Amino acid sequence: xxxxxxxxxxxxxxxxxxxxxxxxxxxxxxxxxxxxxxxxxxxxxxxxxxxxxxxxxxxxxxxxxxxxxxxxxxxxxxxxxxxxxxxxxxxxxxxxxxxxxxxxxxxxxxxxxxxxxxxxxxxxxxxxxxxxxxxxxxxxxxxxxxxxxxxxxxxxxxxxxxxxxxxxxxxxxxxxxxxxxxxxxxxxxxxxxxxxxxxxxxxxxxxxxxxxxxxxxxxxxxxxxxxxxxxxxxxxxxxxxxxxxxxxxxxxxxxxxxxxxxxxxxxxxxxxxxxxxxxxxxxxxxxxxxxxxxxxxxxxxxxxxxxxxxxxxxxxxxxxxxxxxxxxxxxxxxxxxxxxxxxxxxxxxxxxxxxxxxxxxxxxxxxxxxxxxxxxxxxxxxxxxxxxxxxxxxxxxxxxxxxxxxxxxxxxxxxxxxxxxxxxxxxxxxxxxxxxxxxxxxxxxxxxxxxxxxxxxxxxxxxxxxxxxxxxxxxxxxxxxxxxxxxxxxxxxxxxxxxxxxxxxxxxxxxxxx
Amino acid sequence: xxxxxxxxxxxxxxxxxxxxxxxxxxxxxxxxxxxxxxxxxxxxxxxxxxxxxxxxxxxxxxxxxxxxxxxxxxxxxxxxxxxxxxxxxxxxxxxxxxxxxxxxxxxxxxxxxxxxxxxxxxxxxxxxxxxxxxxxxxxxxxxxxxxxxxxxxxxxxxxxxxxxxxxxxxxxxxxxxxxxxxxxxxxxxxxxxxxxxxxxxxxxxxxxxxxxxxxxxxxxxxxxxxxxxxxxxxxxxxxxxxxxxxxxxxxxxxxxxxxxxxxxxxxxxxxxxxxxxxxxxxxxxxxxxxxxxxxxxxxxxxxxxxxxxxxxxxxxxxxxxxxxxxxxxx
Numbered sequence: 001x002x003x004x005x006x007x008x009x010x011x012x013x014x015x016x017x018x019x020x021x022x023x024x025x026x027x028x029x030x031x032x033x034x035x036x037x038x039x040x041x042x043x044x045x046x047x048x049x050x051x052x053x054x055x056x057x058x059x060x061x062x063x064x065x066x067x068x069x070x071x072x073x074x075x076x077x078x079x080x081x082x083x084x085x086x087x088x089x090x091x092x093x094x095x096x097x098x099x100x101x102x103x104x105x106x107x108x109x110x111x112x113x114x115x116x117x118x119x120x121x122x123x124x125x126x127x128x129x130x131x132x133x134x135x136x137x138x139x140x141x142x143x144x145x146x147x148x149x150x151x152x153x154x155x156x157x158x159x160x161x162x163x164x165x166x167x168x169x170x171x172x173x174x175x176x177x178x179x180x181x182x183x184x185x186x187x188x189x190x191x192x193x194x195x196x197x198x199x200x201x202x203x204x205x206x207x208x209x210x211x212x213x214x215x216x217x218x219x220x221x222x223x224x225x226x227x228x229x230x231x232x233x234x235x236x237x238x239x240x241x242x243x244x245x246x247x248x249x250x251x252x253x254x255x256x257x258x259x260x261x262x263x264x265x266x267x268x269x270x271x272x273x274x275x276x277x278x279x280x281x282x283x284x285x286x287x288x289x290x291x292x293x294x295x296x297x298x299x300x301x302x303x304x305x306x307x308x309x310x311x312x313x314x315x316x317x318x319x320x321x322x323x324x325x326x327x328x329x330x331x332x333x334x335x336x337x338x339x340x341x342x343x344x345x346x347x348x349x350x351x352x353x354x355x356x357x358x359x360x361x362x363x364x365x366x367x368x369x370x371x372x373x374x375x376x377x378x379x380x381x382x383x384x385x386x387x388x389x390x391x392x393x394x395x396x397x398x399x400x401x402x403x404x405x406x407x408x409x410x411x412x413x414x415x416x417x418x419x420x421x422x423x424x425x426x427x428x429x430x431x432x433x434x435x436x437x438x439x440x441x442x443x444x445x446x447x448x449x450x451x452x453x454x455x456x457x458x459x460x461x462x463x464x465x466x467x468x469x470x471x472x473x474x475x476x477x478x479x480x481x482x483x484x485x486x487x488x489x490x491x492x493x494x495x496x497x498x499x500x501x502x503x504x505x506x507x508x509x510x511x512x513x514x
Numbered sequence: 515x516x517x518x519x520x521x522x523x524x525x526x527x528x529x530x531x532x533x534x535x536x537x538x539x540x541x542x543x544x545x546x547x548x549x550x551x552x553x554x555x556x557x558x559x560x561x562x563x564x565x566x567x568x569x570x571x572x573x574x575x576x577x578x579x580x581x582x583x584x585x586x587x588x589x590x591x592x593x594x595x596x597x598x599x600x601x602x603x604x605x606x607x608x609x610x611x612x613x614x615x616x617x618x619x620x621x622x623x624x625x626x627x628x629x630x631x632x633x634x635x636x637x638x639x640x641x642x643x644x645x646x647x648x649x650x651x652x653x654x655x656x657x658x659x660x661x662x663x664x665x666x667x668x669x670x671x672x673x674x675x676x677x678x679x680x681x682x683x684x685x686x687x688x689x690x691x692x693x694x695x696x697x698x699x700x701x702x703x704x705x706x707x708x709x710x711x712x713x714x715x716x717x718x719x720x721x722x723x724x725x726x727x728x729x730x731x732x733x734x735x736x737x738x739x740x741x742x743x744x745x746x747x748x749x750x751x752x753x754x755x756x757x758x759x760x761x762x763x764x765x766x767x768x769x770x771x772x773x774x775x776x777x778x779x780x781x782x783x784x785x786x787x788x789x790x791x792x793x794x795x796x797x798x799x800x801x802x803x804x805x806x807x808x809x810x811x812x813x814x815x816x817x818x819x820x821x822x823x824x825x826x827x828x829x830x831x832x833x834x835x836x837x838x839x840x841x842x843x844x
Contacts, residue, residue: 009687009692017683017687017692017695018679018680018683021683021695021699022642022643022645022646022679022683023646024643024699024702024703026716026719027703027716028712028713028716028717029716029717029719029720033720034716034719034720036566037566040565040566058680059603059607059673059674059676059677059680060607060610060611060677060680060681062673063600063603063604063606063607063677064604064607064608066600066604067600067601067603067604067605068604070596070597070600070601071601073597074597082521083521084521084522084524106554107554107556110554110555110662111556113665113669114555114573114657114665117653117656117657117665117669118657118658120653120657120672121650121653121654121656121657129650129653130676133649133653133672133673133676134673136656136669137596137669137670137673140595140596140666140669141596141597141600143550143554144546144549144550144595144596144597145596145597147549147550148546148549148550148597151530151531151549154528154530154531155526155527155528155529155530156524156526156527157527158527160531161528161531161532162531162532162533163531164531164532164533164553164554165532165533165553167556168556168557168558168559169558169559174559174561177556177559177561178561178562181560181561181562181572182561182562184564184572185561185562185563185564185565185566185572186565187565187566404561447562447565448562450561450562450563451561451562452559452560452561454559457559486532503527507524510522510524511522511524
């Protein structure tokens with residue numbers, strides 16, 4: 001019999017056959033109509049075939065690996081839930097980390113899913129398109145497994161029940177929302193730099209590692225398993241972000257200044273977003289992994305520094321904000337925690353004053369700043385609380401027009417002075433929290449003048465519970481913020497005296513004693 | 515006798531999240547599908563307008579002419595969230611792997627009669643490009659549709675079609691035939707039999723209304739193509755030669771049978787929501803069905819020769835019956 005000998009395909013050739021070779025240049029419709037979004041940002045791509053696939057995973061292999069991971073993950077979640085795993089966490093304060101996480105992370109993973117789907121439709125090249133589609137479907141996995149792992153906690157503790165409603169309404173969640181809204185409303189290449197590179201590559205370790213290690217250190221097997229299970233997905237996402245940067249830079253020298261501006265912008269936007277991760281690490285984890293400062297040094301200064309050294313051959317320089325982030329690493333976690341502590345009636349998680357030995361830990365970890373600037377504030381609050389006068393700031397915060405953080409950061413070089421910047425656009429004044437946010441505003445004022453700042457919107461009557469009659473004669477805006485947020489009163493206030501604190505103690509007693 | 519194991523029982527404060535309790539009308543435990551899907555997409559307080567479409571919000575109901583009182587009524591009867599979907603596909607790929615291994619082990623491809631092989635490959639192999647187009651068009655639906663119920667189902671279906679394109683490519687490789695894949699690509703780009711079909715999928719790549727893309731791609735085109743090729747053409751090959759092609763396209767047949775349940779349920783719910791939807795769906799289905807028939811006729815002729823018209827007529831009748839069952843009078 002005339003048996004043809006199989007041509008042996010290499011991995012690269014085989015993957016090309018399974019992806020790019022499927023594609024063709026359309027002729028019944030013009031390519032620029034099929035892919036209309038990839039020119040308006042000014043990025044020049046001459047040859048999409050030069051894209052190096054950052055990973056080579058066909059769907060059959062993808063389904064095989066992912067199905068194995070899901071089987072294990074859900075078995076562990078079921079066991080954890082059945083056995084009241086929530087009672088095995090270090091102490092009930094830890095659960096507030098999950099509240100912070102649930103409000104801020106799954107909704108952003110969802111935006112990543114939708115955003116990468118758009119990239120998976122809009123990129124002209126078949127290589128990047130497939131890689132983006134795979135990331136999109138992974139991001140569905142991530143927000144869903146995160147919700148599933150925290151769902152059981154919601155049954156027993158307050159403050160998690162309205163995360164879906166609060167994602168677009170809660171004042172402190174608007175920094176993350178503006179971050180992703182910003183990226184998804186940008187063009188496809190900027191999205192890839194913002195999310196694929198700055199977020200997933202430069203900053204992912206300092207986002208992902210503290211939460212997951214924090215879960216592991218504090219006995220939360222559910223969240224820990226979700227995180228470990230997502231690790232191999234994240235490794236793929238990181239390679240995609242880096243490949244995208246290299247691809248743009250290799251395609252045309254004109255791309256360099258555009259890419260550099262995006263790197264500067266998104267590294268800074270990401271840094272601002274990380275302030276709350278810092279306070280989580282330094283204040284909210286009962287058993288700490290390391291300080292935020294140490295994490296910043298390891299993951300951003302060292303690893304990020306090495307990365308930018310590597311990119312220097314393309315002409316990329318270290319992000320402009322880098323030196324400021326190094327100065328701020330000793331301050332932001334304290335400023336954030338104090339900021340949240342002062343607003344006990346406006347968040348679905350509890351705050352508290354660290355115990356004396358926790359303060360000592362902070363002194364040791366922050367020898368340059370804690371005793372000098374932050375311990376006195378915390379000790380003052382503590383004394384006030386003990387005197388029955390727990391601090392409660394009820395005014396609406398002032399927010400940065402770009403990052404939407406509350407204004408709480410210090411002037412560079414002067415920890416005793418708050419930093420404020422302003423710009424005038426169309427005759428209106430806009431406030432920003434830093435030189436870097438001001439620069440972002442000034443580059444694109446038309447975009448950032450749109451930012452939804454809830455402390456402004458509330459005064460205009462745009463933050464009312466559904467069904468409020470804003471034309472009623474006695475209507476006053478902002479009278480029912482808890483209603484607008486659907487914020488359960490039991491979730492408010494200091495951790496001390498909270499229902500969570502009492503229930504956890506009683507249930508642990510019930511589970512461990514006769 | 516029942517075995518009564520005991521665990522420490524603590525009374526929960528609530529059974530589920532607030533948005534799900536309101537949706538279900540009671541505070542009761544929600545399924546993982548419901549938890550992973552309902553009311554999760556942002557609907558308000560967007561910060562910026564898309565630079566790529568400044569007249570719309572990031573998520574905007576006006577990206578289709580279809581209207582819904584509740585976009586989450588478009589539930590997936592398979593209840594596919596990521597975990598359920600990937601477990602189902604994991605199982606299907608395991609079976610497909612077994613089929614490909616068996617064909618290889620027993621030398622079934624090599625033993626397949628040359629005439630039959632040629633007849634089969636010229637029909638099957640260009641379909642990898644059709645699946646690729648389907649992947650792209652479904653990615654469009656996933657990107658711009660409203661609500662997670664629709665966006666996730668379209669995302670999974672889009673990845674499924676990438677899988678189909680790859681399984682068809684592997685089918686070509688199973689017959690040791692890189693040349694056949696190259697010939698099939700040339701046929702797809704230039705062969706007269708394939709041009710109407712290529713025009714059809716390319717036209718969908720510039721269609722703006724995502725729901726119309728869904729109707730045209732998933733219901734009209736795949737609703738005719740899959741039964742025509744992966745069922746009828748396989749039957750014909752099985753009778754004339756051996757069931758090798760049926761084995762190597764099992765994934766596609768199972769996928770279509772399963773996905774049809776989702777598609778029909780979504781159409782039914784949409785049509786039932788209001789009379790305008792019903793009329794619009796009927797108009798879209800009529801329009802794209804006629805175009806799909808034109809696009810598939812030459813392929814049917816390639817596959818069935820003189821029988822082509824009769825087979826086409828039958829699959830069109832089946833499609834009409836599906837529409838009727840979804841409450842859409844054509």
